[in-house]
Structures are given as C-alpha cells and as structure tokens.
Amino acid sequence: MKRRQFLASSLAAGTALTAPSLVRAQAREIVIAGPSAQAKMFETDVQPIIEKRTGAKIIMDGSISVKHIQTLIAQRSAPTHSITWFPDTDMVTAMGEGLLAPLDGAKIPNLAKLLPGSVPADKLWVQLKVARFSIGVNTDKVKPPLETWSDIWTDRFKGKLLVPAYALTQGPMMMTAAAHVETGKPLAEAQYEIEAAYKRLKALKPNVLNVFSASPQAIMLLEQGEAHAVVGLFSSVLYPRMRQGMPIDLPSPKDGAFGSPNCLGLVEKAPNASLANAVIDAMLDADVQKIMMEKTFDSPVRGDVALDPGVVAADKLVSLDPIFWGKRRPEFAPGYAAALA
Amino acid sequence: MGGEARRLDSFGRAAVSLFAVPPVVFLIFAFVVPLCVVLGAAFLDGGGVSVSRYIAFFAQEGNRTMVLNTFVYGVVTALVCAALGFPLGYAIARAGRRMQVTLIVLTFLPLCTSIIVKAFAITLILKSNGPVNALLLMLGVVDEPVRLIFTRTALFVGSMNAFLPFAVLPVFAVLAERGRDLEEAAASLGCSPAFTLFHVVIPTAFPGIVAGFSIVAAQAISAYVVPTLLIGDRFRVLARGAYDSYVLNDRAGAAVAATILLALSLAVVVCANRLSRRAERPA
Numbered sequence: 001m002k003r004r005q006f007l008a009s010s011l012a013a014g015t016a017l018t019a020p021s022l023v024r025a026q027a028r029e030i031v032i033a034g035p036s037a038q039a040k041m042f043e044t045d046v047q048p049i050i051e052k053r054t055g056a057k058i059i060m061d062g063s064i065s066v067k068h069i070q071t072l073i074a075q076r077s078a079p080t081h082s083i084t085w086f087p088d089t090d091m092v093t094a095m096g097e098g099l100l101a102p103l104d105g106a107k108i109p110n111l112a113k114l115l116p117g118s119v120p121a122d123k124l125w126v127q128l129k130v131a132r133f134s135i136g137v138n139t140d141k142v143k144p145p146l147e148t149w150s151d152i153w154t155d156r157f158k159g160k161l162l163v164p165a166y167a168l169t170q171g172p173m174m175m176t177a178a179a180h181v182e183t184g185k186p187l188a189e190a191q192y193e194i195e196a197a198y199k200r201l202k203a204l205k206p207n208v209l210n211v212f213s214a215s216p217q218a219i220m221l222l223e224q225g226e227a228h229a230v231v232g233l234f235s236s237v238l239y240p241r242m243r244q245g246m247p248i249d250l251p252s253p254k255d256g257a258f259g260s261p262n263c264l265g266l267v268e269k270a271p272n273a274s275l276a277n278a279v280i281d282a283m284l285d286a287d288v289q290k291i292m293m294e295k296t297f298d299s300p301v302r303g304d305v306a307l308d309p310g311v312v313a314a315d316k317l318v319s320l321d322p323i324f325w326g327k328r329r330p331e332f333a334p335g336y337a338a339a340l341a
Numbered sequence: 342m343g344g345e346a347r348r349l350d351s352f353g354r355a356a357v358s359l360f361a362v363p364p365v366v367f368l369i370f371a372f373v374v375p376l377c378v379v380l381g382a383a384f385l386d387g388g389g390v391s392v393s394r395y396i397a398f399f400a401q402e403g404n405r406t407m408v409l410n411t412f413v414y415g416v417v418t419a420l421v422c423a424a425l426g427f428p429l430g431y432a433i434a435r436a437g438r439r440m441q442v443t444l445i446v447l448t449f450l451p452l453c454t455s456i457i458v459k460a461f462a463i464t465l466i467l468k469s470n471g472p473v474n475a476l477l478l479m480l481g482v483v484d485e486p487v488r489l490i491f492t493r494t495a496l497f498v499g500s501m502n503a504f505l506p507f508a509v510l511p512v513f514a515v516l517a518e519r520g521r522d523l524e525e526a527a528a529s530l531g532c533s534p535a536f537t538l539f540h541v542v543i544p545t546a547f548p549g550i551v552a553g554f555s556i557v558a559a560q561a562i563s564a565y566v567v568p569t570l571l572i573g574d575r576f577r578v579l580a581r582g583a584y585d586s587y588v589l590n591d592r593a594g595a596a597v598a599a600t601i602l603l604a605l606s607l608a609v610v611v612c613a614n615r616l617s618r619r620a621e622r623p624a
Contacts, residue, residue, distance in 0.1 A: 167585040226468045337403050338403050
C-alpha cells in the first residue's frame with residue numbers, strides 16, 4: 001500500500017468510526033451563551049450535576065453578553081446556542097432583537113417555585129441567582145463602619161474611594177446611589193433621577209481615587225489600604241478574599257444594597273429546545289441553587305434554600321429596572337464620565 | 342542581459358512573490374474585511390453614506406477631550422521614549438560584545454512580561470506606602486506620602502516602562518549597521534565629542550529615532566490596558582471609548598471612535614515618516 005493510500009484509508013476509517021458519536025453528541029448537546037467570569041465555577045461545580053440529571057452534553061461558551069448577542073443576531077435563523085445566561089439588562093437587549101422564546105411553566109416546573117418577580121417580562125427569562133452589589137470596605141481603615149450611602153460623600157473618604165466605570169454592570173448602580181442621596185428617594189425610585197445623579201456624582205469627585213474598570217485591581221488596592229472603600233463590588237469577588245483573612249468586608253448600607261440578577265433564557269429556534277428546558281429547570285433545582293450560592297455567594301432565587309452567612313435574600317436586594325436601563329443606558333454614559341472626570 | 346536571463350529573473354520574482362500570498366490572504370480576512378465592516382458601521386447611516394455620526398461624536402465635549410487626550414498621550418509618550426531610547430540604543434550599538442548582549446537582554450526582558458503585570462507593578466511601586474514614596478520621605482523631599490497612582494505621572498511612567506524598548510531597537514539597528522567610521526573620521530578631523538554627537542551621530546541615527554517614535558506613537562495612541570489600569574476613566578482615551586461603546590451595544594459609536602483612532606495613528610506615523618525623509622534629503 002502506498003503512503004497516500006494508507007493516509008486516505010486511515011482518514012476514511014477514522015471518520016466512519018467517529019462520525020456516529022459526533023452525531024450522537026450533537027443530538028444531546030446544549031450550548032450556553034454565558035459569562036466567562038462564571039464559566040469555571042459552572043463547569044466544575046454545576047455542569048456535572050446538570051449533565052447527569054438531564055443527559056445533556058453541555059458546552060459553556062463564556063464571553064461578554066454583547067458579543068453573545070451579536071452572535072445570536074448573526075445566527076438568528078439557525079442558532080448554535082440554546083440558552084442565554086446574561087444580566088437582566090442584556091436580556092432586554094436580546095428581547096428587543098427577538099432572540100428569546102417564552103419559557104413554558106409546564107416544561108420548567110421550577111418556575112412555580114421561585115421567589116416572586118423571578119420570572120419577569122412575560123416569562124421571556126428567569127432569574128438564576130442574584131449578585132449583591134454594595135460598598136467594599138477595608139475594615140482596618142473604615143472605622144466606624146459605613147452606615148448609609150451618603151457616608152461615602154463625607155471627608156473621611158477623601159481621595160480614598162474607587163467608583164465603577166459606567167460600562168461596568170455596576171455603573172447604573174452608582175448612578176442610582178448618587179440620585180438616592182441627592183433626592184432622598186428610595187433606591188428603586190431614585191434610579192430614574194438622572195440629572196440628580198449627575199449633580200451628586202460631581203460632588204463626589206474630591207473623594208474619588210479612581211474610576212475603575214478592573215475589579216481585581218480594585219480589590220488589590222482595597223486589601224492594601226490604598227483605597228478605603230470601593231463602590232460596586234460583587235459578593236462573589238470580595239468574599240473569597242475575605243475568607244482568606246483579608247481585612248475587607250461588603251456591608252449592606254441601611255438604605256439598601258443592590259442586586260444584579262443573572263438570568264437564563266431560551267433562544268428562539270434553540271437547538272434541542274426540550275432538552276434546553278430540562279437544563280434550565282435543573283439549574284433552578286434547590287440543591288443546584290445551594291451549590292451556586294456556596295461557590296459564588298450570590299443569592300438564590302428560591303425561598304427554600306437556607307442562606308449562608310453573609311448572603312442576603314434576593315428579595316431584600318434592590319434590582320434596577322431592566323427595561324429602563326437596558327434601553328436607555330448608553331445615553332447616560334457621557335454624563336457619567338463628565339461628572340467624574 | 343539576454344532575453345533568457347530576463348525571463349529567468351522575472352520567473353524568480355514571480356516565485357518569490359508567491360511567498361507573499363499567505364500573509365496577504367490572511368491580512369485581507371483579518372484586517373481588510375473587519376476594517377470595511379467598521380468603516381461601514383461608521384459611515385453608513387439610513388441607507389446612505391453620511392458623516393452625521395462624526396458630527397454627533399464631536400458635538401460632545403467629553404468626546405473632544407477624549408480625542409485630545411489620546412493625541413497628547415500618544416505623542417508625548419513617543420517623544421519621551423524617543424528621547425530616552427536614543428542614548429540607550431547608541432550605548433548598546435557602541436558597547437563591547439559582552440556588554441552589548443547584557444544591555445540588549447536588560448532592555449528587552451521586560452517585553453517577556455505581560456503588560457497587565459507591569460501595570461499592576463507600577464501601581465504597587467507608586468502607591469502611598471510604596472518604595473517611591475518611602476524614598477521621598479526618607480530624603481525629606483516630602484513630609485507625608487504624595488498621591489502618585491492614578492495620576493498623569495503614573496500614566497507616563499508606566500507607558501515608558503511598556504513602550505521604551507520599541508524606541509531603542511530601531512536606533513540600535515541603524516547605528517550598528519552603519520558602524521563607527523563616521524564618528525572616527527570626525528574625531529580624527531578634530532571635532533569635539535559634542536559636535537560629533539550633534540552633527541554626525543544624531544543625523545545618522547535619525548531614521549531609527551523616527552522609526553522608534555512612530556512605533557511607540559502608534560502603540561500608545563491605540564493603547565487600552567495601560568491607560569485603563571494606570572489612570573482609569575478620569576483620563577479617557579479613544580481605545581477605551583470604543584470599547585465602552587461596544588459594551589453598551591452602541592456599535593456605530595464604537596466604529597466612529599475606532600476610525601478616529603486609526604486616523605490619528607496614521608497621521609502621526611505619516612508625519613513622522615515625512616520628517617525623516619526630509620531630514621535624509623541632501624541639503
């Protein structure tokens with residue numbers, strides 16, 4: 001046998017042997033368009049359970065939501081992804097593009113077992129868990145402890161405060177906190193007071209050490225005491241470092257802490273849609289919710305999951321109006337940057 | 342040269358040009374096509390070509406500041422790197438063999454480290470209880486720690502650290518290639534070291550200095566990581582603006598910022614090249 005014939009025969013034999021398994025794999029395959037920051041946690045701690053429970057072969061495609069949305073738009077007629085895992089504001093964008101199919105309570109029984117408000121927008125998505133955003137503090141430097149949002153405007157934080165860049169998920173939260181302090185309205189009502197937010201943000205400038213975009217850098221400076229407080233840190237980012245003995249904490253101000261829901265949606269024309277429904281349902285199971293809470297310190301969306309110390313009930317957190325911020329967020333970016341420049 | 346030789350010569354050129362096909366094809370897909378997409382997103386509005394997005398972009402003061410920041414940051418960084426890169430490149434070119442290798446390794450070793458790690462390191466060095474403030478306090482220059490991080494000083498120090506090697510290499514290459522004959526001739530004719538430096542060495546190294554300036558300017562103008570980590574959103578640059586627009590799902594805004602960034606970068610590089618050619622032209 002000549003070398004070329006041998007190579008051709010080998011290739012053909014290999015294809016014949018592997019093709020059926022590839023086809024089988026595709027038939028049970030569910031691709032999730034999810035956040036890269038949580039891909040490792042999901043693949044390690046959650047995916048094996050879901051795969052065992054549903055028989056699905058899950059592929060977690062971790063990236064930023066806006067990139068996922070562009071991909072879903074490009075593949076609108078024949079999507080690769082079955083499930084979206086986005087913040088709620090990005091779900092609004094996906095909804096506006098017609099990328100989501102309504103969730104069916106008959107196919108996802110767990111929808112009926114969640115906290116009120118967990119399945120908004122005519123069931124176009126469901127909250128998976130809620131990340132807590134608050135003010136991270138260095139406990140050696142911030143004495144007495146923070147009590148309310150207005151504390152960060154006081155002189156004790158002069159040049160020692162890190163605030164989030166607007167493009168981060170925390171940006172609108174910072175705006176809302178500023179509007180709340182300016183108007184005295186509750187956080188949920190203050191989020192629409194944009195001019196008040198700009199005005200109060202300008203007053204914060206003497207205290208601002210920097211407007212950060214990289215949370216790891218913000219955490220590093222907080223741990224070292226270079227920054228005394230960081231507005232808009234995730235519990236999932238700060239708590240692991242705190243448990244390693246760093247002098248940091250994430251207290252909730254008396255006037256409220258923010259919640260940023262991570263949500264799941266079913267892609268319109270999703271491949272293996274029935275299996276995707278089963279995967280979504282399994283991710284809402286109580287034991288899976290508990291595992292995710294333990295690993296991320298995010299709040300579960302079921303009331304029957306006992307909360308770990310430091311985890312706040314999801315319904316006690318203030319979530320911003322996803323429709324308002326999902327649609328109008330870009331127009332406030334220049335004002336935010338100008339107020340803090 | 343006979344006809345046969347000419348045919349062989351042109352055949353050789355054609356064969357050699359075949360080697361260029363893979364990179365050209367790659368560049369078409371990796372650069373030209375995306376560039377066309379970006380240009381389309383920036384200029385196509387309502388079914389026709391329009392500059393309305395640029396008008397809207399420049400109407401906002403924050404965006405004008407962003408363009409100015411980017412230009413000033415790119416040019417100042419490149420000028421300082423060129424000014425520091427010339428003596429270092431000259432020293433490397435004229436050093437003995439062993440010292441030359443040592444200097445080259447020391448100059449280019451930082452390029453083996455991630456730019457993110459370097460930016461974090463600069464933050465640690467410049468923080469209020471970092472080594473720079475400790476030194477200033479010890480020398481009695483200041484009475485209490487001064488704020489150095491997230492300032493323009495930090496930005497430019499970090500940028501020097503990131504981009505300086507790119508200004509050194511072209512100067513070294515030019516001076517190493519041309520040897521020291523001219524300098525020795527100038528010395529044998531009685532020229533002072535200062536005269537030789539300004540009338541022989543610098544003119545000889547000028548194409549390398551300009552090449553280094555262009556490389557650093559292009560990199561600094563399009564830099565994202567260094568400004569983001571060393572000064573943050575209080576000194577906004579175009580690369581950051583383009584990213585933010587994209588993340589906020591404003592693709593047209595991102596395309597406008599990206600094309601302005603590209604135009605700035607090209608303008609600086611073209612001007613530098615013209616300057617270099619004019620300097621090389623005999624008087």
